[in-house]
Each structure stands twice: as structure tokens, then as C-alpha cells.
Amino acid sequence: MSARTDLGRRALRFGSLAATVGLWQLLTAGRVRLWLRFDHLPTATEVGRAFVRQVGTDQYWIDLTESLRRIGTGFLLAAVLGVAAGVLTARSRPAADLLGPVLEVVRPIPAIALVPVAIMLFPENEQGIVFITCAAAFFPIAVATRHAVRAVPPRWEEAVRTMGGGRARVLWSVVLPGALPGVVGGLSVGIGVAWICVISAEMVSGQFGVGYRTWSAYTVLDYPGVFVGMATIGLLGRATSGAVELAGRRLTGWLPPVATGAAAAAPPAAGRAGRGPEEAWPARAEVPA
Amino acid sequence: MSLRLTARGLSLGHPGHPVLSGVDLDVAPGEVLTVVGASGGGKSTLLRALAGLLTPTGGELLADGRPLRGPGAERALVFQEDGLLPWRTVRRNVELPLAVRRVPRAARRAPVTDWLDRVGLAGLERRLPRELSGGQRQRVQLARALVGAPRAVLMDEPFGALDPQTRASMQQLLLTVREKEQCTVVLVTHDVDEALLLGDRVAVLAGGTLAAVHPVPHPRDPAARAEPALRRLRERILTELT
Known part of the structure; x- marks a missing residue:
């Protein structure tokens, strides 16, 4: 059963993308002008040709690596700082009192509104962009970590403490692994927000990068170029969030399989199939038989 | 003692x-x-x-x-249920008290294997707690409590x-x-x-x-x-x- 449904799902996913591009082509090539005006927009084939042309240039790949480098640095920094801040505020009352209010006041400020601050603060544009990316990803990661750490059942910690484990042992052996499923959720949201902000920051203050190139294409009225930039951002975003999700699933393989809408359950982790568990781990629902 | x-x-x-x-x-x-x-x-x-x-x-x-x-x-503690760390296999749960005490990895093997055997869990070392029955999980807890000779x-x-x-x-x-x-x-x-x-x-x-x-x-x-x-x-x- 699963091979067939798997194929069906793949076909459906590809079909939905293809249909979107097809509809785009239909609306733009037909110069449709209802209330929305599609006659100024480049057609899918124009964008496709521009994409192929750009992929052949060094410029495209320089921009792409620049953006990836910025988001990579910013996101990694945010992951380290966010997890640290989340754990600290969840586990230590003085830390929560000290850091909590500042974080809660800074959190609602959109990271992109920090551009002026970044320009004043950092000697180079480059550092400013990384700063903004990091600030954007930091909050979802920190908040998710804080909640995940608080949700770790106290019993696991008690088990390790009655083995003679101290604070550090509890942190490494219980708190961090126990909070990991929630942290992965935060990282997943964080990488999405990081893309929004790295592109916006590049549009405002960059000299290279996919965001910068997209915006400069607009300023010279190169509309297919704008769409090439958008498509590139979409693909990069999909690839990076996919990588984060995959890494997350690898790290949290111990969780019970998640119930899907249909009766068809996710297959059990490879090599671990066999005797069905009687009870689910309390935090997640088991698939009804 | x-x-x-x-x-x-x-x-x-x-x-x-x-x-x-x-x-x-x-x-x-x-x-x-x-x-x-x-x-x-x-x-x-x-x-x-x-x-x-x-x-x-x-x-x-x-x-x-x-x-x-x-x-x-x-003083080892055995809980009614859910006392095991769900991301650790049976073996890694049982060896935890030894790991906490910084017993070298090689020295942990024998006592862990011995206890898994005594509580009747030989062969299930690589299972995760959720892949065990309630009784098997309590066997793991018992082995984990006793492995460090409390x-x-x-x-x-x-x-x-x-x-x-x-x-x-x-x-x-x-x-x-x-x-x-x-x-x-x-x-x-x-x-x-x-x-x-x-x-x-x-x-x-x-x-x-x-x-x-x-x-x-x-x-x-x-x-x-x-x-x-x-x-x-x-x-x-x-x-x-x-």
C-alpha cells in the first residue's frame, strides 16, 4: 500500500507546483486584465529563459553564496544564543528576571526595523546583515526552547538526580535531549524568519546577495530578473528549511510516529519496527489501531 | 554495606x-x-x-x-512509570547511573549486560522504552536501579x-x-x-x-x-x- 500512496503523494506535490506555474503562464501570456492586471508581469517562459541565462553567470552564484553565507552565520549564531537564552530563562529564576523583560520588549520589534541600528552599530554592512538575520531567528528559537525546557517531565530530572547527577549532568543528559523536539520546532520557524530578514536586509543595505540582486533588477525595470530572484529565494528557503527538518527528524527519532490524518500511519523508524508499544510517550498521541 | x-x-x-x-x-x-x-x-x-x-x-x-x-x-529510586529516558535505548538507560559516576565506557558493559540478563531483558538492549511493554519497562527500571550497587x-x-x-x-x-x-x-x-x-x-x-x-x-x-x-x-x- 505504502509504495503506491507514496507515488501518488509525490505526483500530487509535483502537480500542485506545475499547476501554479501553468496558471501563471496562462494569466500572463493571455494578458489577462480583470481587476488584477497580469499584462505587465513577465510570463513563466520569460522568467524561465532569464533563469537559465542567469544560472550561467558567475554573478548569480556569487549572490547565492553570499546570501547562504549570511543566513548560515546568522542562523547558527541565533541557534546557539537562542537555545542558551531559552534554557537559561526556563531553568534559572534570576536569569528569567534579568533577561526576560529585555527580551520581551525587544521581541515585538520586527528585525528589519533594526536596519538603522545595524548601520550605526556595525563598521561594515556585512556584519549588519548577519546581525539582523540573527536577531530575527533568535526569538522563535529562544521562545520555543524556553517552552520545551519547561515541558520536560520533572521525573526524568529526578531520576538522574537520584543517581547522583549534578546540574551539568541534568542539563546534558535530561534537559537538552528532552527539550530537543520543541527546539527543532523553533529552529524550523527560525530559518524561515531568517530568510525573510536576510533578503529584506540585502534589499536595503546589501552590495551582493539574492535580495540585493532582486531589488536592483526592479530598479532597472528587469521584471523577469525580479522573478528569477524570487524563485531563487523560494528554492533556497525550501532547501534550507528541508535540511533543518531532516536534521531535526534524525535527532528526534526516538519520538513515537506521529498520527497522520488518514488511517495510514507513518511507518515506524527503520529497524525499530516490530512489537507495537502498548502506551505512547505521554506528550504525543499514538496512532489509533 | x-x-x-x-x-x-x-x-x-x-x-x-x-x-x-x-x-x-x-x-x-x-x-x-x-x-x-x-x-x-x-x-x-x-x-x-x-x-x-x-x-x-x-x-x-x-x-x-x-x-x-x-x-x-x-539511594536508587524506581518510579511507577515513565522513569526511563525515552531517547535512550534499554542499554543506555541501564548504564546511566554508571555514566553519571564517570565509570569508563568499557567498564560499564559487563555489569549492564549482567543485569539485563538477570531481569530477563537479554536481546532487547537496543530497543527504545516506547518499544517495550509496561512490564518490560519496569524490568529496565529495576536493572537501572541496581546496576550501580546502591x-x-x-x-x-x-x-x-x-x-x-x-x-x-x-x-x-x-x-x-x-x-x-x-x-x-x-x-x-x-x-x-x-x-x-x-x-x-x-x-x-x-x-x-x-x-x-x-x-x-x-x-x-x-x-x-x-x-x-x-x-x-x-x-x-x-x-x-x-
Whole structure:
């Protein structure tokens, strides 16, 4: 059963993308002008040709690596700082009192509104962009970590403490692994927000990068170029969030399989199939038989 | 090597809401003391205090005559359920007390394998806790509690979540294991028959105070279940509980 449904799902996913591009082509090539005006927009084939042309240039790949480098640095920094801040505020009352209010006041400020601050603060544009990316990803990661750490059942910690484990042992052996499923959720949201902000920051203050190139294409009225930039951002975003999700699933393989809408359950982790568990781990629902 | 545990006038809870009040108890080294009581009677609280997870609000707790401060590896704790770390395999859960004590990896293998064998889990080393039955998970907890050769084992309704058959086989396993291990055991249960089967003495907790402590005739002998003395004690404990 699963091979067939798997194929069906793949076909459906590809079909939905293809249909979107097809509809785009239909609306733009037909110069449709209802209330929305599609006659100024480049057609899918124009964008496709521009994409192929750009992929052949060094410029495209320089921009792409620049953006990836910025988001990579910013996101990694945010992951380290966010997890640290989340754990600290969840586990230590003085830390929560000290850091909590500042974080809660800074959190609602959109990271992109920090551009002026970044320009004043950092000697180079480059550092400013990384700063903004990091600030954007930091909050979802920190908040998710804080909640995940608080949700770790106290019993696991008690088990390790009655083995003679101290604070550090509890942190490494219980708190961090126990909070990991929630942290992965935060990282997943964080990488999405990081893309929004790295592109916006590049549009405002960059000299290279996919965001910068997209915006400069607009300023010279190169509309297919704008769409090439958008498509590139979409693909990069999909690839990076996919990588984060995959890494997350690898790290949290111990969780019970998640119930899907249909009766068809996710297959059990490879090599671990066999005797069905009687009870689910309390935090997640088991698939009804 | 087994530990003497003493409570003197032990009280716990908030003022106006005492969970335990004025409990005097002395658990001899190597003894199995079972504690029976109704839900909310303070049995878990007593056990967690002995484990060092709760600080008494009154009175004192002693281990070998010295004040007991905080949790320690010489007093292992077995939970009713969900005490295992779900991301660790059976083997890695059992070796955790040794890892906490910084026993080198190579030196952990033999005792862990030995204990998995003794509790009947050989071959399941690489399973995750969720891939085990409730009874198997309690076997893992038992192996994990004993692998570090603790001086006392504290058990909080260890078989309370199991079906009757599994429960009976776990009680038998505990009796078998106990024959070789000389550690002190304090086992909390709401089941009077279990308390009488497993204990050298039975402590009865009711309403947060110690109602009585009874020596068990023919302790740890399943065949003596029908003895009149045991039946009379059972009736007496049931009255004390209400």
C-alpha cells in the first residue's frame, strides 16, 4: 500500500507546483486584465529563459553564496544564543528576571526595523546583515526552547538526580535531549524568519546577495530578473528549511510516529519496527489501531 | 554495606496542609520495608523525602545516623512509570547511573549486560522504552536501579501500573533478585497483599501519620499466603487503613 500512496503523494506535490506555474503562464501570456492586471508581469517562459541565462553567470552564484553565507552565520549564531537564552530563562529564576523583560520588549520589534541600528552599530554592512538575520531567528528559537525546557517531565530530572547527577549532568543528559523536539520546532520557524530578514536586509543595505540582486533588477525595470530572484529565494528557503527538518527528524527519532490524518500511519523508524508499544510517550498521541 | 534509614518526627507539606506529620520510622540495614496507604496518604511523599528530592519541613531524616542531604547514588529510586529516558535505548538507560559516576565506557558493559540478563531483558538492549511493554519497562527500571550497587532502593508503586499477571511475575522477579542483593528496600504500594508478600515489615500510613508498623510472619514466602497469622494481619491492616 505504502509504495503506491507514496507515488501518488509525490505526483500530487509535483502537480500542485506545475499547476501554479501553468496558471501563471496562462494569466500572463493571455494578458489577462480583470481587476488584477497580469499584462505587465513577465510570463513563466520569460522568467524561465532569464533563469537559465542567469544560472550561467558567475554573478548569480556569487549572490547565492553570499546570501547562504549570511543566513548560515546568522542562523547558527541565533541557534546557539537562542537555545542558551531559552534554557537559561526556563531553568534559572534570576536569569528569567534579568533577561526576560529585555527580551520581551525587544521581541515585538520586527528585525528589519533594526536596519538603522545595524548601520550605526556595525563598521561594515556585512556584519549588519548577519546581525539582523540573527536577531530575527533568535526569538522563535529562544521562545520555543524556553517552552520545551519547561515541558520536560520533572521525573526524568529526578531520576538522574537520584543517581547522583549534578546540574551539568541534568542539563546534558535530561534537559537538552528532552527539550530537543520543541527546539527543532523553533529552529524550523527560525530559518524561515531568517530568510525573510536576510533578503529584506540585502534589499536595503546589501552590495551582493539574492535580495540585493532582486531589488536592483526592479530598479532597472528587469521584471523577469525580479522573478528569477524570487524563485531563487523560494528554492533556497525550501532547501534550507528541508535540511533543518531532516536534521531535526534524525535527532528526534526516538519520538513515537506521529498520527497522520488518514488511517495510514507513518511507518515506524527503520529497524525499530516490530512489537507495537502498548502506551505512547505521554506528550504525543499514538496512532489509533 | 546496606543503609539504615531513619525518620524522626518527619513532617512535610505546607502549614495547614500537612502531607506527613510526626513520622518516626527506622529501616534496618538490609530490611525490606513495605509502606501501604491510600492514595494521597503521603506514601510517595515519604519515599521522595527518603530519596532526598523533598526537604522536610519538620523533624529529620538520617542515613546511617547522619543527616540526609539531597539525593545521592547510594539511594536508587524506581518510579511507577515513565522513569526511563525515552531517547535512550534499554542499554543506555541501564548504564546511566554508571555514566553519571564517570565509570569508563568499557567498564560499564559487563555489569549492564549482567543485569539485563538477570531481569530477563537479554536481546532487547537496543530497543527504545516506547518499544517495550509496561512490564518490560519496569524490568529496565529495576536493572537501572541496581546496576550501580546502591545501598538502598526506594520503590514508588513500582508495579502499580501493571496488569495482574505481569505484576505477579514482577513481584517474583523482585523476590529472586533480593536473594542475592543485600541492599535495604523501601517499597510503597496501595496493595496490602503486595506489601505482605514483599516486606519483612509493613508500615501503615493513614492520613499522613504512621498508624502502625507490623513484622510480617513468613516474610517473602508466596507459599505462606494462606497462613492464618498472615490473614489476620491482612484484616488488621485493612482496618487501620480506613
